[in-house]
Amino acid sequence: MGEDSDREFVVRAARIAVVGGLALVVLLALLWVLKGALTPLAVAFVVAYLLDPIIDRFEAGRVPRSLAIFLLLGLTGAVVAGGVLIVVPRLQKEVVALGERMPGYLDHLSTVVIPDLERRIGIDLPHTLDEVVAGLRAGEVSLPLDSTGTLLAGALASVTGTLSALVGLFVIPILAYYLLVEFDALIARLGRWVPPRHRDYVFEKARTVDRLISSFLRGQLLVAATLGVLYAIGFGVIGIDLAIGVGLLAGALALVPYLGNVVAVALASALCILEFGIDWHLLAVLGWYAVCQNLEGFVLTPRIVGGSVGLHPALVIVALLIGGDLFGFLGLLIAVPAAAVAKVFVEELLELYRGSRLFAEEGAADARDE
Numbered sequence: 001m002g003e004d005s006d007r008e009f010v011v012r013a014a015r016i017a018v019v020g021g022l023a024l025v026v027l028l029a030l031l032w033v034l035k036g037a038l039t040p041l042a043v044a045f046v047v048a049y050l051l052d053p054i055i056d057r058f059e060a061g062r063v064p065r066s067l068a069i070f071l072l073l074g075l076t077g078a079v080v081a082g083g084v085l086i087v088v089p090r091l092q093k094e095v096v097a098l099g100e101r102m103p104g105y106l107d108h109l110s111t112v113v114i115p116d117l118e119r120r121i122g123i124d125l126p127h128t129l130d131e132v133v134a135g136l137r138a139g140e141v142s143l144p145l146d147s148t149g150t151l152l153a154g155a156l157a158s159v160t161g162t163l164s165a166l167v168g169l170f171v172i173p174i175l176a177y178y179l180l181v182e183f184d185a186l187i188a189r190l191g192r193w194v195p196p197r198h199r200d201y202v203f204e205k206a207r208t209v210d211r212l213i214s215s216f217l218r219g220q221l222l223v224a225a226t227l228g229v230l231y232a233i234g235f236g237v238i239g240i241d242l243a244i245g246v247g248l249l250a251g252a253l254a255l256v257p258y259l260g261n262v263v264a265v266a267l268a269s270a271l272c273i274l275e276f277g278i279d280w281h282l283l284a285v286l287g288w289y290a291v292c293q294n295l296e297g298f299v300l301t302p303r304i305v306g307g308s309v310g311l312h313p314a315l316v317i318v319a320l321l322i323g324g325d326l327f328g329f330l331g332l333l334i335a336v337p338a339a340a341v342a343k344v345f346v347e348e349l350l351e352l353y354r355g356s357r358l359f360a361e362e363g364a365a366d367a368r369d370e
Contacts, residue, residue: 028326035330042333044175050218051076051176052183069180073173091244098241105274205344212340216316223300224254227292231264234288238281240271256320257313261296265289315339 228251254260323331
């Protein structure tokens with residue numbers, strides 16, 4: 001009887017694995033073939049997913065759904081456009097000013113900063129570009145040519161896809177509007193395709209996945225925006241060039257755990273050394289980085305994202321790396337939802353295994369051996 005039960009468990013697990021594997025292969029193949037066309041749709045769906053709870057609150061207040069969607073999308077577009085009109089000219093001025101000051105910074109670097117570093121660490125460093133070129137020719141310094149070629153190829157591909165990206169930008173608000181109009185009905189129609197005997201199970205897992213994704217996306221977006229503003233303000237007060245640009249970049253990259261903070265402190269430190277050398281400004285940059293890190297870890301993330309959203313940062317990073325490598329920007333959009341789905345069902349399979357006779361008999365055998 002026990003052997004029959006174990007065999008039935010193994011056969012069932014193998015059948016589920018085969019069917020699930022084939023479905024996953026077909027899905028990945030479709031995503032690979034259609035990734036260019038699906039990217040605007042995926043962006044629009046993310047926008048609709050993030051805004052749908054707000055629209056539902058408007059509906060609860062007896063505001064027509066179409067009017068609420070139109071007003072919310074218009075307000076969002078106005079805020080984004082206003083931010084662009086305010087930030088972009090300031091950022092442009094910072095870039096131009098940095099370009100004008102760069103020759104002086106490089107001269108300060110070669111005549112003051114590098115000799116100071118040589119005295120501190122006791123190693124000879126190249127002072128000028130000619131010395132760097134001479135080191136390259138002599139083989140003392142190597143360039144990552146393969147990585148450089150890959151980077152150039154990627155840049156060329158991005159340039160060739162600019163037209164389709166612009167078309168996608170115009171299409172996204174339209175798709176987001178129609179998705180928001182039909183969002184609840186669309187979810188209901190998808191639910192009707194689930195066999196009735198499995199609906200309770202599927203709906204329960206869907207709610208679990210929804211909690212994971214919504215907690216991560218909405219919370220992480222707010223945390224990233226807050227960190228970007230904090231870095232921009234702090235580095236601007238310290239006097240770092242391109243403070244707004246560093247803050248914006250750090251905020252955007254903060255969607256990936258740890259990456260935004262690392263980029264912020266690295267860029268700000270490099271700009272600080274170019275402008276001021278190694279003095280109290282660098283200590284101020286490192287100090288502000290420590291303040292932002294503590295605010296994120298002890299205030300922002302616990303209060304905004306929650307104590308535990310169920311998605312470990314390492315899982316998020318691995319998912320984003322795999323998704324971005326396989327499907328580009330589309331992969332980055334679907335990586336976190338895919339990781340949430342995988343986590344829920346892997347935990348379900350592990351629970352099934354732990355509840356099986358096979359696991360119970362292994363545990364009993366281990367106890368007897370002890």
